[in-house]
Amino acid sequence: MPGSSSSSGDRRILVTGASSGIGRAVARRFAREGWTVLGTSRHPETLRDPLPGVTYLRLDQSDLASIHECAKAAEDVDVLVNNAGESQGGPIEHLDPAAIERLFQVDVFGPLELTRRLLPRMRDRGHGHVVFVGSLMADFPVPFQGGYAAAKTALRAFATALRAEVAPFGVRVSVLQPGYYRSEINDRREWHTAPDSPYEERLGRVMDAVGAAHAAAGDPAEVAARVARLVASGQPPAVSCVGSHGSVLRFVRRFVPDRTAERMVAHRYGLATKRSVRIDRH
Numbered sequence: 001m002p003g004s005s006s007s008s009g010d011r012r013i014l015v016t017g018a019s020s021g022i023g024r025a026v027a028r029r030f031a032r033e034g035w036t037v038l039g040t041s042r043h044p045e046t047l048r049d050p051l052p053g054v055t056y057l058r059l060d061q062s063d064l065a066s067i068h069e070c071a072k073a074a075e076d077v078d079v080l081v082n083n084a085g086e087s088q089g090g091p092i093e094h095l096d097p098a099a100i101e102r103l104f105q106v107d108v109f110g111p112l113e114l115t116r117r118l119l120p121r122m123r124d125r126g127h128g129h130v131v132f133v134g135s136l137m138a139d140f141p142v143p144f145q146g147g148y149a150a151a152k153t154a155l156r157a158f159a160t161a162l163r164a165e166v167a168p169f170g171v172r173v174s175v176l177q178p179g180y181y182r183s184e185i186n187d188r189r190e191w192h193t194a195p196d197s198p199y200e201e202r203l204g205r206v207m208d209a210v211g212a213a214h215a216a217a218g219d220p221a222e223v224a225a226r227v228a229r230l231v232a233s234g235q236p237p238a239v240s241c242v243g244s245h246g247s248v249l250r251f252v253r254r255f256v257p258d259r260t261a262e263r264m265v266a267h268r269y270g271l272a273t274k275r276s277v278r279i280d281r282h
Contacts, residue, residue, distance in 0.1 A: 012036045013231075014077045016059055016114070017084030019047055021183025022133060025220035026081055026227050027054050033228070038074050040084060059084065061110025062102060071117035076125070079231055080118055082111035083133040087185050088147045089207070090192030091199040099192060100147050107151040112158055119166065126170040129231055132159045133223075134177045136241060139253050140265050144199070144206045152177075156239065163238055174236045176226060177250070179243030180217040205270035218243050 013030050017023035018039025027039040031053035040059035041047060050056060057073050060066040061084055085107040088099065115130055122128025134152045141149035156175050163173035189210075193203060226242045241247045253261055266272045 010036075011079070012038065012074075012077045013079040013081065014038045014040070014057075014074045014118070015081045015083060016040045016061070016111070018051070018054065018056070019044075021185065022178065022181055022220045022223045023081070023083040024051065025224040026083065027051055029221070029224035029228055038077070040070060059114075061085075061106045061114070064113065067110060067113045068117060071114055074118065076121050077118060078122075078127065079129045079131065080115060081131045081133065081227060082115065084111075085133070085151075085185075087145070087189040088192070089145050089189055089203075089210070090147075091144060091197065091203060092146050094194045094197060094199070095147055095192050099190065103147050104151050104154070107148070108154050108158070111155065115162070119171065122171045123166065123169040128171040129236075130159075130162070130171070130173045131227055131230060132156070132173070132175045134159075134175045134239075136177045136179055136249065138177060139250050140261060142206065142210075142265055142269055143271060144203050145210075160238055172236055173238075174230045175239045176223070176230065177239065177241045178223050179241070180213045181220045181223055181243060182214075182217045183220065185214075202271055209269045 013035050015023050015027045015030070015037065016039075018027040018037075019041040023039065027037050028051050031037045031051060037051075037054045038057055039051070039054045040057050042058070042060050044050075044056035044058055047056060057070050058066060059070040086103060088095075088103045111132065119128075119130075122130075132155055134156050135148070137145065137149040138153040138156045141153075156177075159173055159175045166173060191203070191207060193200065197203070223242055226240070230236045230240070239250075241250050256264075263272070
């Protein structure tokens with residue numbers, strides 16, 4: 001059972017991006033466990049299949065006023081799951097600065113601002129838990145998805161620092177880095193390129209690999225179960241992974257040279273050459 005209270009119905013959780021994918025799975029999991037669940041959507045009034053037991057709030061993480069209104073409407077929450085976000089792809093040379101800024105607003109600055117707005121009440125009560133949904137790309141940046149990898153890396157750094165800052169007040173902070181799970185993020189991902197781009201052929205390989213990974217992606221209920229375990233834990237880890245052998249890969253990443261990690265990613269996304277996949281043995 002998530003949480004430490006004997007009455008889950010007295011516990012409130014806010015899950016951003018609860019209209020689909022991982023966010024929807026997390027909201028469903030906690031609603032079934034009897035929690036008071038608030039879920040966000042950019043357009044809650046147009047949801048075709050709202051979850052029973054979930055109250056939907058409007059949230060657009062690119063809009064500061066929307067973030068503040070959502071925090072005010074949520075009032076006191078025991079758990080915040082910062083899940084909502086966007087993805088982006090394309091050669092860094094061709095990425096529009098405005099597109100990069102928007103990605104960081106939605107994936108980094110938006111979640112941070114919502115967290116900042118909800119933290120004071122958590123501190124006052126002496127308990128709370130903030131879960132940031134990150135990405136394994138924070139450990140293994142993927143070529144042609146550099147903006148997304150950078151945003152998730154920045155989010156993890158903010159969260160790790162925040163964890164130490166709020167721990168004395170009884171507030172816990174965790175980062176969960178999922179692998180590929182079924183969601184709409186791949187359909188909504190913007191791929192940026194330019195006419196006659198010299199990167200076109202290699203970009204196409206990465207796009208194909210990412211599309212194939214999403215086509216075979218896992219059930220987001222697995223991520224929801226891991227979130228529930230984090231919330232129930234008295235001492236949740238700072239960073240954990242779920243799916244795509246993430247825990248093993250993150251462990252391995254601590255010991256392999258950067259060049260070896262680079263070769264692993266190149267091989268995974270169809271960019272390997274004979275030279276790039278060779279692992280020297282001495």
